[in-house]
Amino acid sequence: MSTPTKPTKITRLDEQIAKLKAQRDQIAARERKREDARDLRRKILAGACVLRDGRPSPELLRELSGFLTRDHDRELFGLAPLSKPEPAVAAATA
Numbered sequence: 133m134s135t136p137t138k139p140t141k142i143t144r145l146d147e148q149i150a151k152l153k154a155q156r157d158q159i160a161a162r163e164r165k166r167e168d169a170r171d172l173r174r175k176i177l178a179g180a181c182v183l184r185d186g187r188p189s190p191e192l193l194r195e196l197s198g199f200l201t202r203d204h205d206r207e208l209f210g211l212a213p214l215s216k217p218e219p220a221v222a223a224a225t226a
Contacts, residue, residue, distance in 0.1 A: 139147075182192060188209060200206045203213035 182188065188196065193209060193211070196209050197206075197211055200209070200211065201214060203215055206213060
């Protein structure tokens, strides 16, 4: 009959290290989430300040034109799309 082995001090310390690492990871994730929320809030407030008159200024539109690369983002500010629509495939004649 074998007797159950008692956890060694090293095993217990390894378990403690694993628990502490998991706690550290959870705290870091919460801090990242909090900072992401703060960053988003800053961007919203800055955007509200820039657009407080309801429309972007011509200077801002020039900046945005060089900054915005996705067509649906450009559309929000009334900017022309960058991508060209794909040409329609000519129908085959029979």
